[in-house]
Ligand SMILES: O=C(O)CCC(=O)C(=O)O
């Protein structure tokens with residue numbers, strides 16, 4: 230049965246599977262969110278990465294940047310680039326999301342969706358380096374986008390939550406092992422959006 234749910238502004242969490250996602254609207258206040266949207270867009274050394282799609286390489290339809298202090302991890306072996314050093318505002322955000330997440334993070338991936346044509350395709354962040362049940366804290370600023378999740382073994386079991394300016398979404402449980410998520414393109418004429426996913430990368434060899 231189709232379980233796609235769209236909820237109003239205030240009560241979005243009510244319809245979501247609470248064992249895999251927790252949604253907190255207005256986690257960062259309006260003034261701070263406005264400032265972070267502007268300064269992160271302006272000050273981040275954004276990159277558009279090439280990813281392998283079958284036999285060709287394509288540019289990701291969004292810009293990214295990666296920060297962290299994960300000393301001692303062999304990034305080459307993990308197929309990752311070395312992260313940039315934490316900035317003061319990213320460290321401040323990390324301190325805000327950690328008590329709600331219940332763990333400490335050592336890296337953050339920034340995504341910049343320049344308009345409705347930017348997106349991230351269905352995927353899961355099941356990197357062995359985070360373990361199979363990682364907790365990921367996702368903070369959003371700017372244009373509201375729909376975050377869709379669907380069960381891997383039954384694509385009809387899906388939910389959608391609108392990630393608002395200043396919101397926090399906690400991904401947990403088997404969201405990465407049993408589900409996929411995406412930010413779909415939209416034809417709506419919308420402005421830019423920044424998303425930050427705080428992660429705990431662990432070296433599988435230790
Ligand atoms: O932009 C978002 O809300 C999600 C980003 C995401 O899924 C990722 O970076 O792995």
Ligand SMILES: [Fe+2]
Nearest residue numbers: 352353354410
């Ligand atoms: Fe993701």
